[in-house]
Amino acid sequence: MSIEFFTRLPLHGETQYLPGDPRNRGDWNRGEHSTGAVSNFRVGDHFTYIDYLGQIARAAEINGFGGALMVNAPSGEEPWTVCSLLARETRTLKFVTAFQPYHYTPWVAVQQAATYQRASGNRLVWNIINGGSDAIQRQVGDFSGHDERYERAIEFLDVVKGYWHNENFHYEGKYYRAEGGGLRGPLKKAELPLICTAGSSIPAREFAAKHADYYLMRAEHPDEVRALISDVRERALKYGRTDIRFGMSIDVITRETEEAARAEAKRFFDEGIAKGAVKAVAAHAGLRTARKLSYEQGYAQKNETQGFEEFFIYPNVWAGFGYIGIPPGCALVGSYENVVARIREYNAAGIDLFFLAGYPHLEEAYRLGEHILPHFRSERAELARSQDSLPELRAVNGPAGA
Ligand SMILES: Cc1cc2nc3c(=O)[nH]c(=O)nc-3n(C[C@H](O)[C@H](O)[C@H](O)COP(=O)(O)O)c2cc1C
Numbered sequence: 042m043s044i045e046f047f048t049r050l051p052l053h054g055e056t057q058y059l060p061g062d063p064r065n066r067g068d069w070n071r072g073e074h075s076t077g078a079v080s081n082f083r084v085g086d087h088f089t090y091i092d093y094l095g096q097i098a099r100a101a102e103i104n105g106f107g108g109a110l111m112v113n114a115p116s117g118e119e120p121w122t123v124c125s126l127l128a129r130e131t132r133t134l135k136f137v138t139a140f141q142p143y144h145y146t147p148w149v150a151v152q153q154a155a156t157y158q159r160a161s162g163n164r165l166v167w168n169i170i171n172g173g174s175d176a177i178q179r180q181v182g183d184f185s186g187h188d189e190r191y192e193r194a195i196e197f198l199d200v201v202k203g204y205w206h207n208e209n210f211h212y213e214g215k216y217y218r219a220e221g222g223g224l225r226g227p228l229k230k231a232e233l234p235l236i237c238t239a240g241s242s243i244p245a246r247e248f249a250a251k252h253a254d255y256y257l258m259r260a261e262h263p264d265e266v267r268a269l270i271s272d273v274r275e276r277a278l279k280y281g282r283t284d285i286r287f288g289m290s291i292d293v294i295t296r297e298t299e300e301a302a303r304a305e306a307k308r309f310f311d312e313g314i315a316k317g318a319v320k321a322v323a324a325h326a327g328l329r330t331a332r333k334l335s336y337e338q339g340y341a342q343k344n345e346t347q348g349f350e351e352f353f354i355y356p357n358v359w360a361g362f363g364y365i366g367i368p369p370g371c372a373l374v375g376s377y378e379n380v381v382a383r384i385r386e387y388n389a390a391g392i393d394l395f396f397l398a399g400y401p402h403l404e405e406a407y408r409l410g411e412h413i414l415p416h417f418r419s420e421r422a423e424l425a426r427s428q429d430s431l432p433e434l435r436a437v438n439g440p441a442g443a
Contacts, residue, residue, distance in 0.1 A: 043422035044388050046414055047108040047137065048101045048406055049290060049398040050094050053117035056400060064401050066093045090118070091126055097402045098127045098134055104410020107423065108135030110290065110396045112368075113170060115181055121153075128161040135424065137237060137396075140167040143183045143190065147200035147217055155205075155224055158231035166424070168257065169194060169238040171245065191244035192216075198236070198252045205233045235424055237288065241269065250276035253285060254427040255394055260291040260371035261334050262355050263390050270391040282429040288394035289387060292362060292372035293409060295380045295399075303349075306359060306374045309400070310349050313365030336360040337370070357383045373397075377412040384413070394424065 054069025067090035068082035082090065101109055111120035124136035142150070157165045171190040172178045178190070185193065196214040203210040204223045212219040224231070238249045239257040249256040256273050258266065270287050277285040294309075296302040336354045343351055343364065352361035354371075357379050363370030373380045384395060397413070399405030 042388055042391075042420075043393055043425075044384075044417050044420045045107050045394050045422060045424060046105070046409075046417070047110055047135070047288075047394065047396045048097075048106045048402070048409075049110040049112065049396050050097055050123070051398075051402050052094070052111055052120055052123060053114050055093070055402065066090070066401065066403075091123065093403075094118075094123060095127055095130045097406060098131050100403050100406040100410075102131050102134040104406050105414045106134065106406065106410070107421075108137055108164075108166065110137045110168065111139055113139035113141065115177065124165065125157060128157070128164060133164075135164045135166055136161075137166040137168050139170045141170045141172070142194045142197040143172075143178075143185070144181075147197055147204060147219070148222065150197075151201055151204045151224065152228070154234050155228040155231040158234065159228065163232040165234040167234045167236055169198070169236060169248070169253070171238075171240060171248070173240065173242070187242065188244045191240075191242075191248045194248055195251055202233065235426055246273050246276055249273055249285070250282065251280050254425070255286050255288045257288040257290065257394075257396075259334065259369045260289055260358065260373075260387075261336065262358070263386055265335060266387060266392065267390045280429075282427065284425075284427045284429060286393045286425065286427070287391050288396065289392045290369045290396040292367070292369065293380060293397050293399050293405070293413070294359075294372050294374045295377055295408065295413065297376065299376045299379060302375050302380075306361065306372065307349050309367075310352075310361045310365060313367070334370070337363060340364055372399075380413060381416045384417075393422075 051069075055066040056064055056070070069090060082088075098109055111123055113120045120138045121140065124138045127134075128136060140150075154165060154167070171187075171194050172183065173187070175187060178184070183190070193216045196216045199214070200210075200212050200217045200219060203212055204219065207223040208225050208229075209221050210219050210223040211221065235254045236252055237255040237257050238245070238253045239259075240246075240248075241258070246256075250273060256270075258269060260266070261269075266289070273287070274285065277283070294302050294306045296305060336352075337360075340363070349361060352359050352364060353374075354360050357373050357375035359372050359374040360370060362368075362372050373383050375383070387395070397409055399408065
């Protein structure tokens, strides 16, 4: 089985969710002093937070990461804009931008993506986000219900793929219509962005089953990862699809020895606890999923004074980050050797694409590049487009095959 490594960029601050850690970069902090930066971080300064993100992106590229995930939160930097700004500062790094269809029309998305692809050498990947929480959706102006958002997104991608692959595309759906239109001229040379998506609700899985090249998940116990993979694979089969692939986002705290790695994780944990960043934060932080993962359900019973060790849900898989409110929630904690072994285990469970990151992202990109990624050199493979998720001709006439 092939394997590929991407990282994740901190679009809402280096240690924004890590109270007590002084290593902030830029102006994303809670009023404490930033360390190491020369700027006042005012609009118009010569050095901005985006410059720091640029440093991480370049470090990731230099250290052999294939791409970077840009997560969207209403309070964070806007991911597709960051991708655009960083594309020209990098050469090969792919950018997986959170992409929320409800903020766009299919045509605007197609035109923007085609231009981006031409400028960047086809390095854009869309992570289609449909939003787990109705409350957060309403804050940003989307008043449709959870399941309806997925129904609409299925049509959205039907239309996007239709426009992309036809010069004269017609569509009559519940949410979208098109009468002619489609990529023409030089824009036609661009490749459709690869499609990732996440979400563990049934509509999210169905959406992935139909449209995604990669279904992304947060780390859980390997048994739960296997179960989710097998469910989504089965759903994809209904659409005649056999080649959907899987990705996982997980933080990494790794050192030469098991003890050193645990000491670093414990430092984060203790600082988080000391600052009171528990439970309430954990319940609301992160990726706003409708489904609580099983380790999150156990948080209510946990007593932080007992501690750190209880949060290992599997050897080297530590859910303490989620407890103190640091997304995505789980981290691989251990020696270089053991972290490599766990990655291999998740790979054997069906994960092709890993999003690995640590704190601070810049230094840890080097550590991962020097101590973890080289073990996988001969198995690395670029992201693959699913051959059976391309539009069928019936999409030209509408969703029902009218
Ligand atoms: C790797 C990964 C990245 C994600 N990125 C985002 C993001 O950028 N913005 C967001 O609102 N949700 C993000 N999510 C959350 C999911 O897209 C999804 O909205 C959430 O899990 C709720 O979906 P559900 O209610 O259908 O299960 C991400 C999830 C994963 C696993």
